[in-house]
Amino acid sequence: MKVKGDFVTNSSSTCFVLKFNCYLKEKVIKKEIDCQKNLESVFEIFCNNGKSHIDHYSTDISGSLLGRYIVDEDNEMNEYGIISIELINSEKYTSDKLSKTVLLNLEATSLILNENPGELYTNKLIEILDEALKDVEGNLEVLFHQFPSEVLGDGWDTGDPMGQYTTKYELFKKETKIGRMTRVKNKWKLELKK
DSSP states (O other): OEEOOSSOOTTTOEEEEEEEEEEEOOEEESSOOOHHHHHHHHHHHHBOGGGOEEEEETTTTEEEEEEEBGGGTTOSOTTSSEEEEEEEEEEEEOSSOEEEEEEEEEEEEESSOOSSTTTTHHHHHHHHHHHHTTTSOSOEEEEEEEEEEEEEESOTTTTOOSSSOSSHHHHHHHHOEEEEEEEETTEEEEEEOO
């Protein structure tokens, strides 16, 4: 969340919350991976266990996780700093054969403002992706999308100069980003579209 600093009145205070979405490009795998085991590892390493939980569902070793992201563990606002991951083994039928695939959906909200999403927060996202997908062999591609999910306060669009952005247009133009995270030869990289 970005909060305007210096002298702020109730009528001019503004803030916003960033949200990140990540989607794995469907990956054909030779054998099913243990999604539950991998997500439990993510849970232990990256989440605040006192305010997190892990869900198991289905019988095909799929799993889902909801927890507070460790980057935000010092913040008191429990409704933010949340990471949600779903990791799924699936079977895909083509014209003449059956292939096993793995899919991933990840959502995270942040109280931390990043002018460059390659810093801090998305570096931590890459660490989480790396742990969740550690048993998937070969190169990977993940779609990355960042946008302001909540815009709070009544000081927007009035020319108030007390923050980084004075209008919602500026905010969404500067903070909405799309790109991809790729893993090539076990090295991750974030590339943003300009």
